Structures are given as structure tokens and as C-alpha cells.
Amino acid sequence: MVSFSSIQFQPPAAAISPRTSILLSHHHHHSDQLSLSSSPPPPQPRRLHCIRAIDAAQPYDYEAYLFNRFSQSSKLKIAVVGFGNFGQFLAKAFIRQGHTVFAHSRSNYHAVAQSLGAAFFPDPHDLCEQHPDVILLCTSVISTESVLRSLPLQRLRRNTLFVDVLSVKEFPKNIFLQILPHHFDILCTHPMFGPESGKLTWQNLPFVFDKVRIGNEDSRINRVEAFLDIFKKEGCAMVEMSCAEHDKYAAGSQFITHTMGRILEKLQLESTPINTKGYETLLNLVENTASDSFDLYYGLFMYNKNAMEQLERLDLAFEALKKELFGHLHEVLRKQLFGKSEEGGHRRPMLAKLPKHGTPPLLPSQSEAVANNNN
Ligand code: NAP
Numbered sequence: 001m002v003s004f005s006s007i008q009f010q011p012p013a014a015a016i017s018p019r020t021s022i023l024l025s026h027h028h029h030h031s032d033q034l035s036l037s038s039s040p041p042p043p044q045p046r047r048l049h050c051i052r053a054i055d056a057a058q059p060y061d062y063e064a065y066l067f068n069r070f071s072q073s074s075k076l077k078i079a080v081v082g083f084g085n086f087g088q089f090l091a092k093a094f095i096r097q098g099h100t101v102f103a104h105s106r107s108n109y110h111a112v113a114q115s116l117g118a119a120f121f122p123d124p125h126d127l128c129e130q131h132p133d134v135i136l137l138c139t140s141v142i143s144t145e146s147v148l149r150s151l152p153l154q155r156l157r158r159n160t161l162f163v164d165v166l167s168v169k170e171f172p173k174n175i176f177l178q179i180l181p182h183h184f185d186i187l188c189t190h191p192m193f194g195p196e197s198g199k200l201t202w203q204n205l206p207f208v209f210d211k212v213r214i215g216n217e218d219s220r221i222n223r224v225e226a227f228l229d230i231f232k233k234e235g236c237a238m239v240e241m242s243c244a245e246h247d248k249y250a251a252g253s254q255f256i257t258h259t260m261g262r263i264l265e266k267l268q269l270e271s272t273p274i275n276t277k278g279y280e281t282l283l284n285l286v287e288n289t290a291s292d293s294f295d296l297y298y299g300l301f302m303y304n305k306n307a308m309e310q311l312e313r314l315d316l317a318f319e320a321l322k323k324e325l326f327g328h329l330h331e332v333l334r335k336q337l338f339g340k341s342e343e344g345g346h347r348r349p350m351l352a353k354l355p356k357h358g359t360p361p362l363l364p365s366q367s368e369a370v371a372n373n374n375n
Contacts, residue, residue, distance in 0.1 A: 074226045075099055079132035081147060082139030083109045083120070085293070086165065089195040090138065091118055093202075097230055102130050106147075128155035133223055137164040137172065141299025145175050153181065159215055161185040161223055167254065167296060169243035171303040173212055185220055186212040187227065188243050191236070192254075196288045203235035210243050251306035258297050259314060261289025 076099045080087045083105035091101045091113075101118035103109060104127040113120035121127035128151060135156070139147045144166060162184055164172040169188050176186045191198070192206040214224050232238055241249075265286045275283070289297075301307045 074222075074229065076134055076223070076226055077102065077130065077132040078134045078136055078227075079104060079127055079130065080118070080136050080138055081105070081124075081127075081151070082137060082143075083107075083113065084138070084140075085195055087136075087138035088112060088116065089198070090136070090165065090191075091116055093234060094230060097233060099230070102127055102132055106143075124151050125155060128152050131157045132160065134161045134163055134227055137162070137166070140293065140295040141166050141168055141171065141303050142295055144172055145179075148175060148179055153184075156184075158183045159185060159217075159220060161187060161214075161220070161227065163187045163189055163227060165189055165191055166303075167250070167300055168303040169208070169210065169246040169250075170305075173210070173243045176212065183215075185214045185224065187214070187224055188212050190246060190250075191231065194288075194292065196291055201235065202231070204237050205235075206239050207231040207236035208239045208241055208246050210241065210246070212243070247304045248306055250300070251304050251310045255300045255304065255307045255310055256314065257285070258289050258292070258300060259311065261285045262297065265290045 078094050078099055079102040080091050081104050083091070083103040087103070087105070091103065094101050095117045101116070103113045103118045103120045104122070104124055108120075108122060110120045110122075121130070135151070137144065137148065144164070162176055162180055164176070166172045167190060169190060173186070173188045176188070180186065188210045190208040192208060193202065198205055209228060211224060214220055228238065264282055269283060269286060271283060272279075301311070
């Protein structure tokens with residue numbers, strides 16, 4: 001219900017457009033101006049009409065007006081979906097840079113969110129009704145699809161930007177394209193660091209991104225840039241590449257790193273009084289990788305089609321190295337046993353290096369031929 005009364009009209013800054021406030025002040029009416037008395041009336045405070053009802057009709061362009069105001073400022077409303085280890089880590093930087101963070105997760109992170117300065121919404125409907133500019137998916141790789149499907153997309157603004165930070169990239173890209181209606185924007189990203197490696201600074205740490213689908217209106221282009229700016233401002237090395245390219249590189253680097261870290265963790269390495277620099281590196285590797293969840297590691301393996309090949313190469317490499325060691329040992333033993341009598345005879349072939357990633361493995365006979373050529 002709308003009612004007008006004679007109290008000072010003070011439009012909330014954002015609640016009414018300048019055009020509307022001019023119309024209202026032109027239509028006010030003062031009865032004391034009609035007085036016929038000879039002495040001038042004492043000065044009255046200026047009284048204007050006011051819309052008091054909270055359900056009062058707003059100007060037709062009110063939402064657009066608010067949206068424009070928001071998009072003009074570079075501050076974003078970011079909904080972090082999946083408020084675990086990595087979600088919280090990113091949220092801290094967003095808040096530090098003055099962005100508004102809404103959090104949502106399977107578990108209750110009310111207190112944590114509050115302590116960081118974020119608002120926690122256990123119900124995804126409430127989250128989406130906040131009309132965030134960005135929905136940032138920080139869930140485990142394996143739960144991505146079910147979490148995305150649990151969001152009531154119809155409650156979001158029509159061109160909301162969806163971003164993910166999953167450690168694999170083709171998989172979320174395909175899920176986004178499959179599930180999200182055309183009017184949502186999609187940015188796939190992978191910060192190549194975590195709460196351990198990015199504890200002190202993000203300076204020069206790579207941030208991979210792929211603008212999968214961004215509408216061509218200025219406001220949408222600016223919004224993506226505002227999001228990427230967060231990482232630029234922290235000093236990240238911004239790397240634009242396709243999701244497919246990322247997965248190829250990441251299997252050969254990140255997956256191998258995590259695998260080695262986990263193997264070494266199983267060895268329960270301990271610090272010694274005579275650590276070499278190399279050994280310190282190994283201890284650091286264990287520390288950097290062991291604190292990540294197994295879900296994360298499993299995601300790197302299961303949802304990157306290049307990972308299996310890397311695991312096989314790792315196996316082959318270890319076998320090849322053992323053969324090389326035992327081969328040497330065998331030769332020394334034979335020399336001791338048979339002395340010079342074998343000289344000029346058959347020499348044990350050196351083992352070939354593994355073929356490069358992506359080339360078919362050599363057959364044993366080919367491998368020997370390569371090895372002989374290498375000698
Ligand atoms: P994670 O184990 O990969 O993911 C944990 C998050 O997933 C938590 O928010 C958790 O929610 C949620 N989750 C797990 N299972 C779920 C399910 N069944 N239903 C709903 N939510 C579920 O560990 P993380 O380190 O926090 O990583 C989050 C994402 O960031 C991953 O995709 C990872 O690949 C990526 N990432 C991580 C790093 C890193 O260094 N940690 C770096 C770059 C990218 P609750 O906590 O509410 O249970």
C-alpha cells in the first residue's frame with residue numbers, strides 16, 4: 001500500500017532515480033502559502049511528501065538502475081559454492097579486496113564465514129536470491145555436477161557469471177555447457193596454487209583461465225575483467241589457455257607432482273641432521289601435497305583423460321630405472337666372475353629413455369634398437 005504524508009522527503013540514495021525525485025518535489029503543496037494575514041508567517045521547515053510503504057511501487061527501471069550502479073563500481077558480489085579449504089582461502093582475498101562474499105556449502109560454515117566477514121547461506125535458494133554477480137564453484141571435482149544441479153538457477157539474475165576453480169578443466173567446462181542456460185556467462189579458471197603454496201603471496205603464481213562463453217554486452221565483459229582483476233591485483237601470472245591445453249600440461253606436471261608427493265608420504269620421510277637441499281625439496285613436496293584432500297587427488301586422476309597415461313609412464317620409468325641399476329650390477333658381477341674372458345663379446349644394451357608424452361610406447365625390440373644406437 002502507498003501512502004503520502006507531510007514529513008521530510010529523503011530518498012535513500014539508491015532507491016529512486018534523480019528523474020523521479022524531481023517529479024515528486026514539484027508536486028508538493030503548502031497550505032500556509034494561501035494565508036491573507038498582513039504579517040509574514042514565521043519560516044516553516046520545508047516539508048515534502050514521502051513514500052512510506054515498504055512495498056511501494058519502484059520506478060520501472062529501478063532494478064536496471066541498481067544493476068548499472070553495481071556494474072559501474074568494480075566491486076562484485078561473489079557467491080562461493082563449496083566453502084571448504086580452497087573456498088575459504090579464496091574468500092579471504094576477495095574480502096580483503098572489498099568484494100562481498102556469500103558462502104554456501106554442504107557443511108555448516110556459519111561461524112567460519114562470519115569470522116572472515118562473509119555471509120553464510122545453508123539454503124541454495126536463499127543464496128541465489130541474493131543475486132550474486134558471480135557464482136564461484138569451489139567444490140570437489142567429483143561433487144561438481146550434483147552441486148551445480150542443486151542450485152535453483154531460476155532464482156539468479158539472467159546473465160549471472162559462473163566461474164569454477166577446479167584443478168581439471170575440460171570436465172567442468174562440459175558440465176557448465178551442458179547444464180547452464182545460454183544466458184549465463186562461463187569462465188573456467190585454475191589458480192595453480194593452494195592454501196600452502198600461496199600462503200604468503202600470490203606474486204608470480206600462474207592463474208589459468210578460459211573465457212568459455214561471455215556475452216558481448218559491455219557490462220558482462222567488464223564483470224569478467226573485474227573478476228580476473230582480483231588475481232591480477234594479487235600479482236598472479238595470468239595465463240589464458242584452452243581447457244584442453246590446460247589438462248594436457250597439468251597431467252604432465254601437477255598430477256605427477258601430486259603422485260610423487262603421495263608416494264613419498266607413504267615412505268614417511270623424516271628430517272635428518274644432514275638434509276641436502278634436494279631432500280628438503282622432497283620434504284616440502286610432501287608438505288605441499290599431503291594437506292590436500294584425497295578427493296582432490298582422485299579428481300586429478302579420474303577427470304583428466306591424460307592422467308592415466310602419465311601414471312603408466314611413471315610405472316615404466318621406475319621399472320626402467322631399476323633395470324638399469326640391476327643391469328650395471330649384473331655386469332660388475334660377471335666381470336668379477338669371468339674376468340677378461342668376456343671382453344669383446346656381447347655387451348648389455350643400455351636402456352632407452354621413455355618415449356615422450358603422447359608418442360606410442362616402443363616395443364621391446366624397438367627399444368633395444370634405440371638403446372644400441374644411443375651407445
Ligand atoms: P576438495 O576436497 O577438492 O573439495 C572440498 C569442497 O567440496 C568442500 O567445500 C566440500 O564441502 C565440497 N564437497 C565435497 N563433496 C561434496 C558433496 N558430495 N556434496 C557437496 N559438496 C561437497 O578440497 P579443496 O582443496 O577445498 O578444493 C576445492 C576445489 O578447488 C577442488 O575442485 C580443487 O580441485 C580446486 N583447487 C584446489 C586447490 C588447492 O590447493 N586446495 C588449488 C586449486 C584448485 P563441505 O566442506 O561443505 O563438505
